[in-house]
Amino acid sequence: MTAAQSTSFRIDCSYCPIRHRAVCAKCEPDELDLLNRIKIYKTCPAGQVIAIRGEQMDMVASIVSGTAMVTRSITDGRTQMIGLLLPSDFIGRPGREAAPYDITAITDVTLCCFRKRPFEQLLLDMPHVQERLLEMALDELDAARDWMLLLGRKTARERIASLLSLILRRAKLPEALAERDCRIELPISREAIANYLGLTIETVSRQLTRLAKDGIIRIDGKRGIIVPDVAELMAETGDDSDGGVIA
Amino acid sequence: MTAAQSTSFRIDCSYCPIRHRAVCAKCEPDELDLLNRIKIYKTCPAGQVIAIRGEQMDMVASIVSGTAMVTRSITDGRTQMIGLLLPSDFIGRPGREAAPYDITAITDVTLCCFRKRPFEQLLLDMPHVQERLLEMALDELDAARDWMLLLGRKTARERIASLLSLILRRAKLPEALAERDCRIELPISREAIANYLGLTIETVSRQLTRLAKDGIIRIDGKRGIIVPDVAELMAETGDDSDGGVIA
DNA sequence: CGCGTGATTGAAATTTATCAAATCGCGTGG
DNA sequence: CCACGCGATTTGATAAATTTCAATCACGCG
Incomplete structure (x- = not known):
């Protein structure tokens, strides 16, 4: 998470529209309470860069609303979209310092952010979050591989x-x-x-x-x-x- | 794991060449003991089909030695390799019935297999395995996305x-x-x-x-x-x- | 020694990219 | 209200890259 966000606020998880699909999907009420206390909402206007490949990331986040795109580019400007982030999708990778891809908001985006260190600790304490993160990573892997078939052969x-x-x-x-x-x-x-x-x-x-x-x-x-x-x-x-x- | 394997045996985890990189990398000695008791080694000769997309999988496995390829194909025979499996790589997806891709042994392959149900249970009991599996899934995701850039733009x-x-x-x-x-x-x-x-x-x-x-x-x-x-x-x-x- | 599989090479065809121009949609300022 | 201008999209002509089809080559093996 590199760029500045325009606003920062917080709402209660029980009203959260992505509650049942995001990393927190499997959490019990008490776990949710804990998450609730350390989360911060941020918004990015359409077009804003959310992360730049290679730069320090000190946040992880879930997309609450809006759409963002994940891209990678090579020297001469050729760029390939590598994923589309929709509400409930997760941004950031535990255990890695630098952002592996560029991320840009397509529409206005609302993010539910956690500072990376506390979140990493929380992963160890809350297996429910880790389970869900694994499920989500495997789903993304399937999607990426479907896309490889498309890019390579269609x-x-x-x-x-x-x-x-x-x-x-x-x-x-x-x-x-x-x-x-x-x-x-x-x-x-x-x-x-x-x-x-x-x-x-x-x-x-x-x-x-x-x-x-x-x-x-x-x-x-x-x-x-x-x-x-x-x-x-x-x-x-x-x-x-x-x-x-x-x- | 669909096809029949030719042999089935077991060796002690302490001598395992992929011990420090596979799903069991983070396990403590007592956890390793448990794994040791329920694992089965199998070998596939070069060219053998290890899994077929859409078919039932009742095993998960780590590659102990050899190389295998993961592919997807479309109707008219066009096929795209989606991943290369080297020693320590993991085959199978917890929480899914059918194999999502075709897998074929390129060289002779030795597998360290677990029946899927017990392994899924074990994931819940052994956070170290789940942590490692998450790391590995995220690494594969990065690799898949790098490959998307190659396939789409290079x-x-x-x-x-x-x-x-x-x-x-x-x-x-x-x-x-x-x-x-x-x-x-x-x-x-x-x-x-x-x-x-x-x-x-x-x-x-x-x-x-x-x-x-x-x-x-x-x-x-x-x-x-x-x-x-x-x-x-x-x-x-x-x-x-x-x-x-x-x- | 010939056979068969996998790899290389060549020529033509096809697909997609590139370059260039025209068009469309739409908000703005006169 | 309408002309203007800008960015995004479409369309056209041409070029370049890759595929396809067809031969040929290389090499390990019975």
Whole structure:
């Protein structure tokens, strides 16, 4: 956590919207009390840099609201998005000094922060937090590996279809996916999509229009996408029929 | 763990070559005793399938010796290597029924196996194992994300250089990297390299000969590579000067 | 000695990136 | 209210990188 945040406050954990999914998901009331006492809320405006690779991190945090992106770059500016942080996702790595990636707020972001040292101590005392952190790390690992398949082997069209289908699955209830004309709002710009998919902006744009021409999607303004038939979109992802999800 | 293994035996943990790096690294002697009682050694010959994505896994295991590869594939046979398993690496995921990836032995492999249920129970009772598992998962996550940068943004030449430099760093002591004419043995075939780097066999082959023509490497038989100047190779990886490692 | 697998090389095709220009959306100031 | 300008997006033409298809080569082994 490098950059200054604009505000700092605290609310009670019992009202916390990410209570059941964040690192604290498995905590008992007394453990929650302890967390409550040492946490600090901070907010970052959209666009603000939350962490810079290689710089000192003295905080860890959960995302309470908003979206942030995790990126890595090489010398000449090429950058790859490595993860998307949504509410309940965790930032920071116990037992490491420097931030391993760059993190930038996409929308305004609210963070539930802990100073790193006390948090590390707390991990040892509170196995529930460590258990949950392990679960979350393994889920992220699965997601990262799915993405490796996409980046290493999928065509531009398949990448776009995969992204759209990912967003659909995250945004909609499973039963809603059977309906016709599902509408989603892209949470990120074309540039961010390109960085996510390992493509250029132009290729992203072209593949979107091509999918539209083929009737797989309809484009509705800059950020809106309407999917007439989700199954048809899924068929374009290149994945096996299960859509990458294990039964 | 799906496939049948050829042999099954047990040796004492105190002689275990991966004792200090595997999931049991942080265990006290009494904890080790407990592990010792419930572990089973198994071996797989080179080429054998160790796990198949989607199939039931009733074992978790550490790699004691040998090398295995973790892959994911899509419908038409395109496959992406998602990880390389070396001695001390862990196979299996607590709290999940089905294997999330395919795993294949590259060389003969010796595994230190635990039945999944008892191991899961043991995780709760032995925080040292869980701590270590978390560390290992986070390290793997970092590795997966580095690889995402490679797959999404690097050129074929940079990918090859990155792989060679990765193997160098794994195989040699840091001080040996300063020497001239470092020799490494590629642990995997051209096809496996291609699947690792998200390229075709032919591109791998061409880039290797091109790097050789440019004097960055010398090719020494099918599997041997001699690197006259490691720094020069590192400069071809596209990474910042730190070579992707955080201080 | 010939066979087979894995690796290399070559030529053509395809995909994606790059460079350049046009368009769109939208808030601002006149 | 409307023209202006800016950033983001789309579109077009061309170039570059990588894949694909097809041969050839190298080498270990029966």
